[in-house]
Amino acid sequence: MCHYSFKARFIFPVDRAPIAEGVLSVEGHHITQVARRTKSAVWDLGNVAILPALVNVHTHLEFSHLPQPLGNPGMCFADWVRAVLANRQEATGPEQSGRLSGPSPVVRGLSESLQTGSVTLGEVANTAWNEKDFEQVCPTGTIFFELIGLSETRIQELISTVLELIAAAKQAPTRWQIGFSPHAPYTASGSLITQVAKLAAIHKFSLAMHLAETRAEIDFLREGRGPLRELLEERGVWNSTCFQHPLRALDYLKILAEAPRALIVHGNYLDQEELQFLAKHSETMTLVYCPRTHAYFGHSPYPLFQALQSGVHVALGTDSKASNPDLNLLTDMRFARQQHPAVTGDQILRMGTLHGAQALSAADRLGSLSVGKRASWIAVELPERDDPDPHDLVFQSLLPVSLVVVDGKPVYAQGKMGAFLKKWREEAGTG
Ligand SMILES: [Zn+2]
Incomplete structure (x- = not known):
């Protein structure tokens, strides 16, 4: 040897x-x-x-072909989601073949990650994912299948898909672990998230969910109004029975806490009580900070120091190239070091390595x-x-x-x- x-x-x-x-x-x-x-x-x-x-716990590699982030810095989040949906539709449309020559976006994203030092990823894949793409290049990690559904019919379809994917993963395990990602509180109904969290507890898989990402989301949860509701209405998927307002991020944290592991992605607007909840569940729940994506939208300062002081387990992600110019986690770590002078270099290093490995249940073999x-x-x-x-x-x-x-x-x-x-x-x- x-x-x-x-x-x-x-x-x-x-x-x-x-x-x-x-x-x-x-x-x-x-x-x-x-x-x-x-x-x-x-x-x-x-x-x-x-x-x-390095361990990059939050990516969406399907956008790795983008030459630059979609839209403009500081833009309205709902408008950015519109741009993402339009881009996704284009990428899966009939004219797609031929437009993208060379490797697929996922393969490009994996290569870029590898060449910048990230060999373990927490990847959110949509239902059109291609298993072969993920086997081609070196990084592995967890693939969180994205779940978006507000209607009862859609929810039942998604639960069947979840059960099928769990059965397939048990029968033929791959280099990637599987997990599930109810997308966000405005796109995944409470019933869907609750059912998936229960399945996660039974079948021992991890969850990841975007939460408290924007002020508009906090307002939407409280009152059921605003740009996110307009977006859902415009797409014909608004379903008032899914939401018992007033709601808050804490309601979702309590559901996600049932899973053996849960990644709370962004959490830009979590309040002190919610950070305390995460601190209390730091063995199984990780807050995911995406430094340059946070900056792209011009959010309020990220409560990183407060979160760490409270004992929250924090890991780092780049998010996708729809909101970050590249997938270089080291650049995000350096950016975080600049943005948060009170947070030490040692803490930044831990977040980008060992904490990420713990968040992806890989700390027994990676992260230090x-x-x-x-x-x-x-x-x-x-x-x-x-x-x-x-x-x-x-x-x-x-x-x-x-x-x-x-x-x-x-x-x-x-x-x-x-x-x-x-x-x-x-x-x-x-x-
Ligand atoms: Zn994301």
Whole structure:
């Protein structure tokens, strides 16, 4: 079995303090040692940081072909949803074939994720998903099937689909775990969410749901009025019997708490009581912050510091390229570091690695550089300067991920790591 040791200017194990001039040792697919020095020969990677591979817990890869986010920064959210729906219709319409040459949006998104260091994803896939796309490129994680339904007929259809997907996953497990995503409180009825949460508890799968994303959603839940109701009416799906106003995000948190794991996506407008509820359920519920997508819509400042102070378990996502220029989670981590000076670099690193792995039920094998875990790690180029907090060498910088290793195998390299990758592969081939 191949054994390698890699030395770097800093190693960030995440489950303990950064190690200057540290050494990461790997045997086969697993980490065997993380230390200050080792007796065996090392490959010195130079002025880089070795981090666990990143975990991006919220994507919609179907939009990965978009050259830029839809609409304009700060636009009305309901108008943005209209733009998303129009784009989705175009992508699945009869003229679609031929318009998009090359790899599918999902494959493009997986490749982009891999090349920027994210090898584990929480992906929300719509019902037109193509299983083969997800098997082609390296990142894995959880596919949350999107559930949208307000009518009784639609809800029954969706529950049948959920049961079929669970049965199929049990019969033939794939590299991806399955989960379900009731889309949002204005597009998934309380009855649908309750039934799916009960099934999640019985069959042990995770849920993800957009919640408290906009002020318009909070107002809609309270009063049943506003731009989101207009959107539903316009699409002919408004069903007043689905909503017993006044409602609030807390009502949905209580339903989702039944699932063995639940990702609360965005939560931009959760109040203190709702954050406390999440803190109380931090073993099973994760708040998902999408830094640049949050900024794109010009929301009120994100309550990240308050959430962390309260004990909420927070992980990070990019969301899709319909609201973020790319799928580079490291850029989102750096953006979050800038936006929230009171939140430490160590906390940002945890959110983008170990917390994400916990949120996707993968922390037994990923998310930190711990002995026995999978050897999935990245190297990030570091600036020449010193910093009292080594985390800021990674976060107060624009330098890229230059090497990505999954399960002990190098899968991507750029810049000077290209030559190193070649050497490594040659050695592995002959050894
Ligand atoms: Zn989303």
